[in-house]
Amino acid sequence: MRIAYFDCHSGISGDMTLAALLDAGASLKSVQEVVHSMGLPEVSIRSEAATRKGFRGQHLVIEHPKEHAHRNLLDILALIRRATMSKNAAEIAHRLFERLARVEAKVHGTTIDQVYFHEVGAIDSIVDMVGVAVAWDELDIQKAVASPVPTGSGTVKISHGVVPLPAPATAELLRDIPIAPCGLPFEMTTPTGAVLLAELVSEYGPIPAMQVNRIGYGAGSREVPDRPNLLRILIGHAIPTRPASEDMDMVWVLETNLDDVSGERIGFAIEAAWRTGALDVFTTPIQMKKQRPGVMLTVLCRREDRQALESELFRHTGTLGIRVRKQARLVLPRASIGVGTPWGLVRGKVSKLPTGEVDFSPEYDDCCWIAKERCIRLQDVVEEVSRCYRAEESLQHEYPLPPEQQELPADSSLPSIASPTHPAASLNLELQQAAMEDQDRSATDRDTFYRWDSAPWPRDEDRDLP
Template sequence: MTRFAYFDCFSGISGDMTLGALIDLGADAAAIQAAIRSMGLPDLSITTSDVKKCGFRAVSVQINHPPEHAHRHLHHITDMIDSAGEIDQAAKALAKRIFGHVAVAEAKVHGTTLEKVHFHEVGAIDSIADIVGAAVAITGLGITSAMASPVPTGTGSVKIDHGLVAVPAPATAEILCGIPIAPCSIAKELTTPTGAAILKELCTEFGPIPSMIVDSIGYGAGTMDLPDQANMLRVLLGHRHANESAGGHAHTHHDQVVVLETNLDDATGEQIADCANRLMDAGALDVTQTPCTMKKGRSGVVLSVMTRPDNIARLEELIFQHTPSIGIRRYVADRDTLPRQSITINTALGPVQAKSVTLPGGKKRVKVEDDDARRLADQHSLSTMEVRQLAEAGL
């Protein structure tokens, strides 16, 4: 089951508003509670209730737990997620990516590293529950693509652990880079870092409601009462053609990754290849080697590793352990990726796996997986080029 969701953020977005709307759409609150409890939070409970916002019904979510004063680092939260026995791998990965957006923003605005940055409000149990609960709900509902309206942030100021700051709060503003912001004169904080990070990860487009078939609509209530409008998030759940978007063209997906780099002039080719394989096995998104000239004219290699923010420590450990590197550079990079999916092509030689990529104009580009091409080539005494030609003819 694959579904498309449209986030109508006419009063902004927060974690609890998102979770309330998803539960209103049918996500199982009891299953979400069990999932979050399995993170080592056995005393946490989730209660939901129908409330009225300017006369309109919405689901309000309350996260109940014993008081705490812990300030967590990113690795504390990822360890909690990884240890959860009631959360499936897809939801774990989604939750960690959402936290990664918050971590990158917090590190930038505080001028520190991803390992050292403290989560304050977002590190509290209720915010952890909002993000992880939303990830469990999103995967449970089968949402695989999403779009949102431009996002109002509100105006004025808000008090956080670091004191009084302007709305949108610094981390929220950083997360919202690249996302259209709607004009709004309401002197309140309408969009939180948690809500902004959920949109950053899920949504590949922003604009008015697209052409879609709506199956159901969920309403999540915010905690504030606004005098002139209903403080709620509306999420439309339904279906949309995979390649349909504004203008009938597929759009790219925007996200942020971290690039790790080290220069090596005293490593053998075997060492570097072994390390590259270990990095890929450990979850690196990509590993490349670029020839370079280093000090005293020595030939060297720039080893570059692209990763999600939550996997930095593990990959740096592997680089230090399996190469002579004594230092690693790190920087955040924006990237745009095309929509893609794995497909099976039936050929006269048997099935072959391939990746189908949707280009911005809506056309498809298909590439046969190299391992499959080699397997069939070896079985039938052909070249991989002949296998690819057969596969392309079968499309």
Template structure:
């Protein structure tokens, strides 16, 4: 569905087919066609290949990728990243290693074509940023090589760790290991449709039919309305009136060590004029659940407010400056007028001063 949506959004199908042909897979044919799904026009993809029974390891996949004389370095790296994400998940689920685990459905020829085609397609699309809405998994049970299991399948669930999910009440497998790997590997951030000027829309058709909704994957391509120097963060807040200052300090330290971008507290007055502290945590959206768990555990709070905020950020990078006293570590950032500003790290200065 992703591959079909990319072509429907304007990616050249001939270049994708040429890349697939360069893999040297005998008897493989990739075709794209127009179709109707739930009353909507979309693109469908069909992969024809000989019957096969082989299970492949990651090393076998790498050998297939290396046979190509057409894949660009980026297309090769994207393909390898997608397969590696699936291999890592399968190894974790089956108690094996990345090198030893063998692919089941994903090692099949049609899945290899699908994954490499997606890597070529996103490279040809040439976008700076990929944003995804929360991911629907569906529910129910499916039959895989290891027997019957609950949706999402174990490998899919492992790949989707840290990714926001959507509750779509359809009894079917809506996200496969391949789809999960595409999301986990390529997506920069998760949100609903951002403020943007839409240039192209691609619809990729799935094979199943659902009675109440079209089985389509939709891709929007366009320009963000906001500056590229912005991102989204999650703000967690809780009011505390029944713990000691030492616990607040310890919790702050633990949150920072766990990956919070910032943690701060402010004195507040709660109902009945009780003095209290509001503890606030800024973090990446994917880290919100994990940091909430720390707040619940360490403070025993009964509720945490969650806000999604957009922030403007300066482009910056680590930098060091040599002085007569020694090297000072810090950050180099750019102002709106593209002037470089160096901000030294206090700890580095303190070390030299000592």
């Protein structure tokens, strides 16, 4: 998705926005052609290099004969219909002026058809908003995010007299938009800038996850005391992110420091923690007061197991205190599978990395049992199981049908990773179905023995080689 971020540190106006979009790569010639096709008399548009507080940017200059006409919404929409521009750009321009007309009607207590634009109906404001619509469409921006916007303080003189900042129409347009504090005695956000935010921006906050490939700077018409008077627009592609609930897992961390407990007692406490439902248990060597060597015992657990594990730690370590905190952890999507090997089916886990790559890890207990029974190296077992996994994984490329139409061969008796849905979440369901089919088979068929649930496997002394 093409995304734009408005960095409104120095406010926003129509001319600053158009200048920033031109600086980011939009075509000035395209804007000029559209404006000329609207029938506006002798309008000249150019973009000039400018510096504000030592930083470069582009400043928009619009020249046209003086006029005293006040246009209403129908007049401006007629100009837009006359222009030769894309349908999308025309719709954007139409929405901008229609929103502005609704706001003006509200603040003046009248109807849309009775609203006459004064400052915004002038040629330069029409060029600003129509030009932004053309540049927006040309840059193919699909979503916009903005920072909080400063409005300035003090007063400003408009056709209706002197009014406080933000001006009434500007304040109405900024409803539900976060405003940044700013004590500068200038109009930092104009009605045209406010309507652009209200109509084009869907979110407000810090820069979103995106890959920036264009940056444009639009310079305001004046220097301000404490900041460069520039509007920065970053344009790029949004980086896809999954909702936090899909990635993050909340756990409780229990920690205690031990310096007068034997290694045997610590080992026993660790075993008790595993039995009580700990997700992970580990120790860290530490140096405690009076230079005594000690051990920090750490337990990770679910909320529902926290109290039971605290009790076990107090009971078996003799500690006087346990540090407790809630911790988020990032968990990769993963599933348990079975892999066919020369020694029978071996359990393992597949996980999906953020890059989309799939990783496989054989089950240690299975590999250890095979290594003991066959009197071979554990490393050789792990390498052979991994090789068998890769071999079965490659079979998925032989299916010519799309994944949702693929089926395993009718004589398939393993929860094979060649399943077209591997490593999708439906894998466990396939294993369950295969397990139920095996109930009708002979109990001596050891080649098809596997477990799809989390129940313990047979002890080593109860297991037979296939």
